[in-house]
Amino acid sequence: MSAYEQILYDVAAGVATVTLNRPDRLNAWTRQMEEEVTHAIRAAVSDDAVRAIVLTGAGRGFCAGADMSLLNAVSQTGLQRDHREVSSNELPGNQRQHSWLLTLPKPVIAAINGPCVGLGFVIPLYCDFRFAAQSAVFNVIFSRRGLIAEYGIAWILPRLIGLPKAIDLIFTSRKIDAAEALQIGLVNRVLPDDGFLPAVRKFASELGSSVSPRSLRVMKQQIYAAQSQTLDQARDVAIEEMLASLQCDDFKEGVAHFLEKREPRFTGR
Numbered sequence: 001m002s003a004y005e006q007i008l009y010d011v012a013a014g015v016a017t018v019t020l021n022r023p024d025r026l027n028a029w030t031r032q033m034e035e036e037v038t039h040a041i042r043a044a045v046s047d048d049a050v051r052a053i054v055l056t057g058a059g060r061g062f063c064a065g066a067d068m069s070l071l072n073a074v075s076q077t078g079l080q081r082d083h084r085e086v087s088s089n090e091l092p093g094n095q096r097q098h099s100w101l102l103t104l105p106k107p108v109i110a111a112i113n114g115p116c117v118g119l120g121f122v123i124p125l126y127c128d129f130r131f132a133a134q135s136a137v138f139n140v141i142f143s144r145r146g147l148i149a150e151y152g153i154a155w156i157l158p159r160l161i162g163l164p165k166a167i168d169l170i171f172t173s174r175k176i177d178a179a180e181a182l183q184i185g186l187v188n189r190v191l192p193d194d195g196f197l198p199a200v201r202k203f204a205s206e207l208g209s210s211v212s213p214r215s216l217r218v219m220k221q222q223i224y225a226a227q228s229q230t231l232d233q234a235r236d237v238a239i240e241e242m243l244a245s246l247q248c249d250d251f252k253e254g255v256a257h258f259l260e261k262r263e264p265r266f267t268g269r
Contacts, residue, residue, distance in 0.1 A: 006033040008058065009040040014051040014208040015201050016044035023059025028067035029119050034097075045104055048268075051208025053104070054200055055127060056111035065118025065141060098151050101126040102224045105217040107207060111200040112136045112187065122151045125160060128220065130187040131203070132178040133196040138186065144173045159227065161185045212250035213268035 008019040018040045020027035027033075037055075044050045057063055101108050101123075110124035112132045118141040124130045142150060149170050158166040161184045169176070181187045191199050218241050226234040245251050249269040257264040 004036045004040065006030065007036045007040060009043070011044070011047065011050055013201070013205040014049060015054055015204040016040070016047065016050045016052075017054045017056065017197075017201065018044070020055075020057045020063055023057075023061070025067065026061030026064035026115055027057040027059070027120070028064045030067045041101075041104070041108075045106060050106065051213055052204040053106055053108045054111050054197075054204050055108060055123070056197060056200070057113055059114070060135075061114035062110075062112045062116045062136065063120025063123065064115055065120045096152070098123055099126050099156075102220075105220070106213070107204075107216055107220065109200060109204050111197055112138075113193075113196055115139075117141050118145070119151070122153050125153065125156045129203075131189045131191060131196075131200050132181055132187040133193045134178055134190055135193050136178045136181070136190075137175055138169075138177075138181050139173060139175045140169050141173050143171060210264065212254060212264075212266045214248055214250045214266070215245070217268070218245070 004021075006020070006022055008017075008021045010017050018037055020029075020033060020037070022028060022030075022033070041053060044053045107129065108127040109129040109131060110127040112124060112130060114133065114135060115137050116124065116132075117137075117139045121138055121140055140149075140153070142148060153170065154166075157170065160166075161169075165184045168174075176184075176186075178187065178190045182190045222234070222237060222241065225237070229237070250266050253264055253266055
């Protein structure tokens with residue numbers, strides 16, 4: 001895929017930015033957009049110059065959910081046929097839509113610049129960070145469309161904000177603003193609308209340059225795997241990974257830059 005039609009992709013200062021680019025439709029999600037996002041993120045993962053990935057939306061919205069033409073096609077052609085077609089995309093990692101973001105070896109930051117609704121609400125849940133602009137609003141919406149808790153949201157949302165708050169948002173489909181999203185732990189930070197994306201990119205760039213890419217890669221795998229492990233299992237994995245880390249180049253650099261009082265030059269090895 002040499003050119004994108006529904007997203008934008010650029011790399012600068014170690015950060016790959018993937019921008020959903022249907023601003024006239026509040027970046028409503030389509031099959032083509034999903035394929036393009038998948039392709040772009042794969043490119044970012046394969047690019048050694050990229051240390052972090054930012055996912056955002058063009059214009060005044062992040063993502064208004066699935067495009068209504070897609071939902072109408074589902075209602076007309078039937079769920080089984082449509083779900084088979086949508087799920088046929090070759091996705092990295094565990095081959096599950098959207099949740100494959102958890103398997104990526106690089107941190108993914110959702111820069112939520114506006115309305116974040118339905119499927120657009122789900123996707124940031126599988127990012128490692130969620131930053132919201134002050135004007136951003138959030139709405140699960142599924143119960144108001146006669147749908148259910150889609151794409152694993154019933155698993156991940158309670159883990160992020162707790163069961164009572166997740167039940168509230170999922171059952172009622174009520175809209176919340178960025179301030180409440182921060183208060184309940186749905187987002188990590190709320191930033192001013194003015195200069196929002198540059199501020200997120202700055203965070204991503206600093207994250208990528210100040211810490212070991214190898215450490216981030218291993219720790220991300222540990223954290224999400226631990227959600228289905230016992231404490232003993234997680235501890236055993238940690239011991240193995242700790243011993244391996246002591247032999248790696250990034251550990252040596254981590255000690256050296258501290259002792260030499262200079263900026264780190266991590267290689268990810």
